[in-house]
Each structure stands twice: as C-alpha cells, then as structure tokens.
Amino acid sequence: MRAARLSDRLRVEEIDSPVPGPDEVLVEVHAVGVNQLERAVMNGARLGAPALLPRTVGIDPAGVIVAQGAAVAGDHVGERVAIKPNVPCGDCGFCADGAEADCRRQQVVGVHRDGGAAEYVAVPARVAIPIPGQVPFTVAAAAVHSVPIALHMIRRAGGIRPGDTVLVTGATGALGCAALQVAAGLGGKVLAGALEDEPVDGLPGLGAAAVLTYGRDDADGLAEQVRGHAPDGVAIAIDATGSGPLISAGVRSLAWAGHAVFAAALPGARLDLDPRELYTRRLTLHGSAAADYADVRDGLALVADGTVTPPVAAEFPLAEVVDAYAMAGRRDHVGKVVLHVR
Template identity: 45%
Template sequence: MRAARLTAHGRSSMRVTADAPPPSIGPDDVLIRVAVVGVNQLDLNVIDGVGPGAGSQLPRILGIDPAGTVVAAGSNVPSSRIGTRVVVKPNISCGRCSYCEGGNEADCPNQVVIGAHRDGGAAELVAVPARNAFPIESLDFAVASAAVHSVPIALHALGALGGVDHRDTLLVTGASGAVGGAAGQLAEHFGARVISAVRREGHPPVAGAVCLAETPAELPSAVARLAPDGVSAVLDASGDANLLGAALETLSWGGRAVTCAASVDPELRIDVRRFYLRRNRLIGAASANYSEVAKALDLVGAGAVSVAIDSRFPLARIGAAYDRFVEGRRMGKVIVDVG
C-alpha cells in the first residue's frame, strides 16, 4: 500500500513508501479507499514533534482529513455503507465520558486525532470508526476534505458564543485562514455584520475587511472606525495571542469572545479590570460535535459556505504540498491526490 509515512521527527524522515501494511478494521470501523487528503498544520506539528504533534508515536502515516469511498465495513457496521462516498472527521471521541454521552464530543478529554495518534489518510487505505466517516453524496472529494475540519470548528465556535444573528457585529481575526474564512461566511449566513481582520489582501470574500499592515496594535482603532461602539462578539482564528488581546479591546459592553487557535503565540495579556467591569467573556473552543460536522457539510453542499482550494499535488509529491502550505501567498486548502 502506498502511504506517506513518518519514521522519525523531521521533514527528511518522511517518505512515500509502496510497502506500508494495509490497515486492519475493528468491528465498529470502515475501511476507506482514499481519493484525497488535505494538508494541515497538525501534519507539520507531527513532523516536527512539537505542540499537539509531540505525543505522536512513530512511525506514523500522516493525513487528518481524508475523503474517499468505503470499501469494507466491520461486523457491527451495516454492509450498506460499502460504496458510500465519505469524508472523515479527524477527531475521534471516546464515546464513554459525560461529554460524549451528552452530545458534546468536541469537549471529550480523551479524543485522539487521525494522522497524529493513529494512522491517517495520506495512504491508499485508511481505517476509521464508522461514526467518523460522514456521507457526502455528490459533494466533490476535495471540497469535502477542505471543509470537514475548518467549517465544523467555525460552526462550533459560533455556537460557543451563543450563536450570532442580525443584532451582532462580529470581528473575525485570522479571517484569511480556513477557520476564520468559514466563520465569516457562516456569520453572514446567520445575519450578523462581519468585520474581518486579515494580514494580506485576497482573503475569502467576507464583509468589512481590515487589513493589518503592521502590528496588532492597529486593530482597535481600525475597528473603531467601522464600529464606534465596539463589536458584540469576537471570533479569533489567528492563533496569535497578541492579536487576540487587541481584539478583546474592541468588545462592547457584555461582549463575548471565542478563540479556537493558539499556534503562533499562546501568551495572552489583557486589561483584566476593563474586561470584567465591561462584563466581557472569553471562551475556548476546539474541534466540533458530530452533529455540527453533519450540519456544516450540509451548509457547504447548499452553498452557504464556500471553501477555497489553493493547489493540488499527487501523493508522490506530498513534500512539495507541505512546502506550498507554509508559503505566505497561499490562498486556500492544499490538497493531496491519493487515489
């Protein structure tokens, strides 16, 4: 079986091999013949052995968000699932804790991630729990892969804010990224006014872009020109604590904020006195519930959210795909064609 396998931390140890053993499936699993898989920051974390990738046991097949066709099913899975076109939710919850039993799988403390804690989808075949394989009907495989991680996280983050509607002005930081771009589109779909903070032109089309040419310190004054009374909500997808801190300064009375990234700078500094006197709130949100994945894919299929695809590479050139992913001028998802 062809697969992109990492044998030791470091880019040089990643190899596309033709002799990876095919995965075995458990009674609750499905086996998927992979068509495409996306490139994600977590792949690079695993390769470099840092952050959420530090705990990955090697060797490991990479790829967190494969899409393809079910070719086999475990004994507890209906055989009717064979032949189904699916995309994989990367986070696998335990199914046993109080969060899972309450339908809040995103908060499961025991979840593992495909491509990090178990072999992923940068391979001809991947085995995953059947509940993590979502039918996509006629949705394009690449579009489904580009959407399955980012759009549900954005939907979950908006839900953590209590939802947004026509009464809200939402500031989205990191709006040129996959999660931020999806969040802006979803918020507009739900009726909110959106102000998008981006560091470069050409981001996905959302209303009221504020281009930050220099530092996060520019953000409060830039937002004040568009929302003199402040914004009712902030969604931070930048991963930059300095930018999040600046965004919190834009909150109006009773405003709430959610952050769903911390990959750049995790050290947050805020004016606590101002924050609590203005009755502001800050929430951390990661992953998504299974119901939110299904809803997000439906919204993509209905055209409420579009996902940008920057470029595509064959599996044999997955290294070039990683190179493209880290380029500053990239706009959208990098896809690896496996099948």
C-alpha cells in the same frame, strides 16, 4: 543546531493496507487536506497524548467506504464519506451530552492514529460522516475540518443574531475562510483581518464587509480599526491564528457582553488582557479546538447548500506531499491545500 527540513520528516513509501477493526470502516481515499496542525506536531508540538512515530499523516480524508468491521451496524459499503478528524471516546459525560468537542480522551486522525494521506484509511465508523448531495471529494476534504470548527466556535460564542458584527482574524487561512463564510451565511457583518502581506483581494467575495490589515509583529491598531466600522464593538471576535496579540486585540474589540473565541495557540503565545475589562464589560473568552458531530453534519450541509464554498488554494498528487506541506506553511495563498490520492 539546524532545524530538520520538512523533507527529512515526511516521505512517501509503500505500506500494508490497514484492516478495519470490528467497529471500523475502511475508506478508499480520494482526497485529503493538508493541515497546520500536522506541521506543528512535526515541529515538536504536543497535542494531548504524544504522537507515536512513524505515523501516516492526513487529518481530514474523504472517499468511499469499501469494507466494514463485523460490529458495524447496517451496510455502508459504497457510501461517500468525509472523516471527522477528532475521534471522541464515546464513553465520557461530554460525549453522552453531545458535546464531543470537549471530550478529554479524543484522538486526532493523522496524529494519534494513522491518517488518510494514503490509498486507504481505517477509522471508527462513527466518524465517517456521509457527504451530502454532490459535494466533490476535494471540497469535502477541504471542509470537514475547518467548517465544523468554525460553526462550533460561533455556537460556543452564543451564535449570531441578525446584524451582529463579527471580527475574524487570520481570515486568509482555511479556518479563517470558513469562519468568514459561516458567519456571513448566518447573517453576520464580518470584518476580515489579515496580515499586510497576505492576499486579501478575494475576501470580499467570501462575505467580508470590510478587510482590516495588521503588521506581523504589531496588532495594536486592530481594535482601533474595528471601532471605525463598529463603534460599539463586535459581538464575536474569532481568531484563527493563535497569536496572543491578535487574540488580545480581539477581546479589546468586543462590544458589551461580547465573546472572543480562538482555536489555535502559537508556541510562546501570551495574552495581554486587563481583567477589569472582562468582568466590568461582561466579556467571555473561549478556547475551541474541535467540533461536535452535529457541527460536522450541519457544516457539511452548509457546503452542500452553497452557503459555504471552502476555497482550495492548490491541489497536489500524493507523490508531492512534501511540496504540499511546504506550501501550507506559507501565507501567500487563500484557503486550503489538498492532496489528491485518486
């Protein structure tokens, strides 16, 4: 059976403008990122609750609030905002503790509810985060998903101490670029890992102390390369690919009591780990798929102060959304693909 083409799953059409609910705001969208997560859902992957179709995509829009519901406190019309993609329930114990990334009932904008690849999007007011300073909408859209998740991954792994060596695999993608820059900005010595055929020339400019490459089906030599730069291993191994062999190689690259953290999983991915390594060397493996509100605010602040500048690989008008998602599925560029709505 022939796989459905992207153009068969995605189209541009006229729809009614959304009406914000009592606790929601209506955002006039200026820019929105294109994400691998949506591509995975289009290909049949399930992300928590199933996505009901048709659905307006667009996980991470940025724009201006033009209306708000009656229950929203204060007057926010005119505020420049970026949308936190994961919408926590707000009622569970994790949310009460400020650990919204771990909320089991969270929904994803553009997957479980209509997203921002449209002129307007209605979202709960609590996920419309003010854009600090003069950060452009394009940059805010490129940052609001990946930078907070990268920061959350590092925090979940215990943070970076001055001089810590950090491995980032999948360093050319949006999340990998964010993790590279955040880790370097926090004082880490970053080893950036990428496929042999990916463009890596720009990675040193993003903060990579060294660039390590591996084959598409062969990650066995990665740990050995890491040891050439960090003989005692790395304090944190961050994987942004979801590849089982790369996550396993990251674990094998850890120093004593090191932490490995990953934020994706490819279909059929399997880990090859020796459990004796985990307990005898005090290693920890974390899964991380979202960010807390604090991570979003702090991540955008890192963008505003210049610590992180998320690279934008290409910008497309909304009418060329199919081409934008097709480009996002390739590995021939560094950074984020962004749609311009206005």
